[in-house]
Amino acid sequence: MVLPRPLFQHTISFRVRYSETDQMGTFYNSRALEWFECGRTELLRALGLPYAELEARGVFLPLVEAHIEYLGRARYDDLLQMTTAVTFSGRARVRLDELILHVGTGHAVVRGWTVHAFTTATGKAIRPPSWFLEILAKPR
Amino acid sequence: MVLPRPLFQHTISFRVRYSETDQMGTFYNSRALEWFECGRTELLRALGLPYAELEARGVFLPLVEAHIEYLGRARYDDLLQMTTAVTFSGRARVRLDELILHVGTGHAVVRGWTVHAFTTATGKAIRPPSWFLEILAKPR
Amino acid sequence: MVLPRPLFQHTISFRVRYSETDQMGTFYNSRALEWFECGRTELLRALGLPYAELEARGVFLPLVEAHIEYLGRARYDDLLQMTTAVTFSGRARVRLDELILHVGTGHAVVRGWTVHAFTTATGKAIRPPSWFLEILAKPR
């Protein structure tokens, strides 16, 4: 599976928590969106743009659209590897693509993407700040 | 906004829990998938096919794909109304469309859909049982 | 089981959500605290002091201590009944006692209590506002 050519990508690994399982014995479906959030957090930190700092500067990135495909099982304590890749989506949004693999078997577990607007704390849409664009677009 | 013509649809209402908010002051994005689950549960009960009974009969409906659009804000304790509509998606899957409205303002909050396979408890794909199809497709 | 003689008590009922189960097949333990929150919300509404309004007036009730006993099982979609009772705990705190019963069997599922301080939005301790005390303590 191939992610679109991103401006930047970042990989983390983590284990499925017990609280993330359900009675089907695998992770509950909404956890994928919580994991995507962890992927964004670490990608932004790796870029030098920690999200907590963005919010402190008055820039919020609320989710406006999400798509998730459930491709395989993962159970409590299984080790997962997630790659997050960032691209622009139009002029005022960012898109993050995510791919989660099961480290033990190599199988894909979840693939998906989220699109985020730039807003103020009260939800008013704003243009991406220039300092954000510069960091994101700089050649690597 | 119009949902596709469903085999059956069902509406419930509920309030945003404090535990469902995040520091942005609205509901955290993954809660939408948890609410969709509540909508499915009540639609199946209204159909006379409680999901707990389906699982007791060995029929599971794991999520294979989900799509969510975040259209408006909802805060702690806001009253929301969610309509869930079921259709077939190919011969071996069901699709549920969801629309969540803010009762106070009438604005749309979330729109989305999920696609579900039919499987055994261990995740093996099966055909939809005939008793399920009969109940779902019977004229109303 | 007997709750302490409260200033006021209130009972609600709800069903276990699928997202609240874990691979043990019952509700995951932290959900009890989320349910207690729903009990507090509805008790305060019944008192005429909706918590959203308290926060809008600048009064927050953060949890400072919680105790939970897990007494019985409850599974997905089981109907539960929760009674919440409020008392004072010293001069500047409120205590809420909770008892959750399984409607189908009558068995106790969870018993517990939480203690809450009165604070400003930034977490500074304050005395309970007089209008709060008057409503809470008025004879019924």
Next chain:
Amino acid sequence: MVLPRPLFQHTISFRVRYSETDQMGTFYNSRALEWFECGRTELLRALGLPYAELEARGVFLPLVEAHIEYLGRARYDDLLQMTTAVTFSGRARVRLDELILHVGTGHAVVRGWTVHAFTTATGKAIRPPSWFLEILAKPR
């Protein structure tokens, strides 16, 4: 703050997830129990008794009692350090004490404990298996 002299103790660190915050701007109270679970998981792994393996051998450790004190704030992305210590609680239960510190400030954030029974998959109480006791009690 001092934890009781344990049979074994283990320390991990982690960051507050965005999904774990609430509209008060700190972590939502029930997350403490989810973090305690992570602490138990890593303590058992460090002991050579991974919990997933315990369950695979038919030994479950459901929570029967929990106590939590909320001592300080922690915000999204704050780095926390949690020490988990295990002792026996009577002859057929284990108790885990937890202390969570804020790495940046050194302040205590949460202190608490959980008590766990030994049961089969269906919830029947059992004695702690001898191989479990031997590993837990061996001199270090």
